Amino acid sequence: MNSKRLGEVGEFKIIEKIREKFLKGSGVEVGIGDDTAVLKVSNSKLLVTVDMLVEGVHFLPSISPADLGWKSLAVSLSDISAMGGKPLFSLLSLSLPSHLPEKWLDDFLAGWRELAELFGVSLVGGDLTKGERIIVDSIVLGEAEKPVLRSGARVGDRIYLTGSIGDSSAGLHCLERGLDYPNLIRKHLRPMPRVKEGIRIGESGKVHSMIDISDGLVGDLAHICEESGVGAVIYSDKLPLSADLLTFCREQALSAKEFALFGGEDYELLLTAEADLAEFFEFPLYEIGEIREGGGIFLHDNGEEKPIERRGFDHFR
Amino acid sequence: MNSKRLGEVGEFKIIEKIREKFLKGSGVEVGIGDDTAVLKVSNSKLLVTVDMLVEGVHFLPSISPADLGWKSLAVSLSDISAMGGKPLFSLLSLSLPSHLPEKWLDDFLAGWRELAELFGVSLVGGDLTKGERIIVDSIVLGEAEKPVLRSGARVGDRIYLTGSIGDSSAGLHCLERGLDYPNLIRKHLRPMPRVKEGIRIGESGKVHSMIDISDGLVGDLAHICEESGVGAVIYSDKLPLSADLLTFCREQALSAKEFALFGGEDYELLLTAEADLAEFFEFPLYEIGEIREGGGIFLHDNGEEKPIERRGFDHFR
8 A cells, every 4th residue: 555544644634635625515605624614504494413433333344435435424414315305514523543544534535525426515524533443423414494304294194115125234234244246235335315305305395204214114114103103004015125135035045024124224215194195206105004093013914914023223232 | 330331221212311301492493303403593604513532532531421521512612612603502423332331421411511501502413322432523503693714814913812721731731640730630621612702702803813722822823824824923921821830830840831832622712803802802811922924933932032843732643
């Protein structure tokens, strides 16, 4: 490796380089390089989210820096989309081992930027410090006139997904076991947040509640049910499963439904609304179930209905 | 210890508890518990800052959780103050070992809250994950009509400080060596950001440039000089030194000026403006030097003037 280590370059030089690379976007009065960022915001409501990714907990040490850069922004963009909002600005807090080559950080930022440029998100600040483990804290600010909350689900609402689920956790399974299913692995490493769909949903005013699939379908639907004081039923045969997931599960003798129900990090949007919603948008929506009275989540499978135990990922267990 | 470990309590229960404790402040439409916070902001300019504190790098593992909670908010409030802004909202990203007792987090939040309540800052969101080391990422949002930047210093400006410097680094010196100077140690563990002073300075429109003392006087003044394209001279005999620092340095045969020039984390405000500024405010301002043409920082000491080498703390060295 020709590149210097971060410890040889030094904090201020690194920040100076980042500042030169990331020009100020629209609405950014002061970006990197002062005590705070200064942002011009309109009168609508401001959305703010933060997601911390820790080496060994959220990602394998072997992840490529470009994939990590992409993913760390994707998870936060997805939160903004889950409110029906438009992402605008981002800040990045990084704790990095000083022995990392400078090229590592260049590649990380290149991956981050590749996604940011798709949606016009500006890097406006952050923090940089040394630490034994790689830790990325991704902050994204956005706006929405009418944010779509978790708490708005109504009895009788249909439950929709913006795309197939289970692929990301199957991809992680492959990475951990050295299995070669590149499409699934890519879904895990480079999830595509539903930014445009989120904006359209927010503008439409037709969606009662929404969340993104980060903990897994059952875990995330449980958040909606708890916040809304309702229950839900999912139809097992309506779950959108990709051809890649079905092939992988057939070949590996695994259950695609298990990945779809409990696997996290697909970053599809899960929403509830009236029955005719799918006709309203130009992008596909998959109807997978219904909101009902009472608590709990039930799975309708082979003519039978059973309660599902929540098995979402808990970061402290 | 009677309290459960964080790993036994679990992520969602912990967040639920935090949500119950921290009620929504004014301007907070949605706080903890949805995909993002939803904040109502006025038309003025939004300020955003983030500061990451890493165990073993920014604080000793022996720090009390309440002191850490206080300090992690203090550093970010200070950044808002250094822009002449008013802090409004905060988010906290925490990586914590799962063996920590639940009481640790309660105490951390109590220390955080003690400072937040002084200035009406609301906790509106965050993230919580396990990790080997304690890592706190503190995000604060604020507002300012006319932010005071680092880049506005003009030749002929006087340089002012809002209070004495060197105490915090002397306090750290005491902590590391087991020396008993409680006032200095307290300055290090519980720094008081100059929030009210920052707001007044911002409103006044009379200050040309500003920064807070986090890296040390020389390092932070160098940031102002670089951003403004100017140089500076500091008068050694005008540095505001506390009685505590002078006593400590006399008893320990150390140089108070060294702590004042190069010691960081005092979180006093360093500002430049015209000569009559001190008369304008109801709080004290200490004039310590002058902005001049050319680059570099000079120290006027015992009738002699010498360039000072910058020795601020670099987090990667």
